[in-house]
Amino acid sequence: MRARRPERRRHGRRPRRWAPFAAGGTLALALGGFLLGHTTQQPPPVRINTVAAAPADSPATVPVAPPSGGPSAGAQPPAPPAQAAPPTRLVIPSIGVDAPVGPGGLNSDGTVEVPPLDQPSRVDWYDQGPAPGAVGPAVLLGHLDTKAGPAVFAKLPKLKPGDKIEIHRADGSTVTFQVRELHQYAKDAFPTDLVYGSTSTPQLRVITCGGSLQSNGHYSDNIIVFADLVSS
Secondary structure (H helix, E strand, C coil), X not given: CCCCCCCCCCCCCCCECECCCCCCCCCCEEEEEECCCCCCCCCCCCCEEEEECCCCCCCCCECCCCCCCCCCCCCCCCCCCCCCCCEEEEEEHHHCEEEEEEEECECCCCCECCCCCCCCCCXXXXXXXXXXXXXXXXXXXXXXXXXXXXXXXXXXXXXXXXCEEEEEECCCCEEEEEEEEEEEEEHHHXXXXXXXXXXXXXXXXXXEEEEEECCCCCEEEEEEEEEEEEEC
């Protein structure tokens, strides 16, 4: 599947509700890949598609509030380092994630590199942006499913505010983020500024696909976790 160039972000669309898949459901899905474009003006919006071998059950919905774009009031994040070492491993205890992290830059056609389909447990860090622990939004991407079954972020929709995310780095250090919000957005309403826009504190975005399976076999939405640094 070829990646499309980024579309101009539409305004006035509200984030859709996020919906975890029912527990115990095994999805036999073939992942079509993240479709990300790139411009020199701003990083690309994320486009994550999957192709289903079988239909999935309709998920329940839980209402969420719009993202605030910053840490909660009164939060006092630790001072970030002047430079941050690259991430090597991602650990999310509440959903059982313990996965290797590798760099994901840009392909020659301007699309963003993503984990190979034969490495469903790998997470990619968008290395054209900040490293986790540096000021700004560090972005991590991973697959929800592959044709072999659930992938590294199969349980990402189950994250809740307050859950911790640990990132081990190449220099042996570990930084911890705390989930602030989780939101689900239609693909044509991807919040580019919220994901990639400058921030005054170290923040984290974790992205995968989500929503409902469409008649073309693709998921309708993107799931995005917003988290803030709490220790380094």
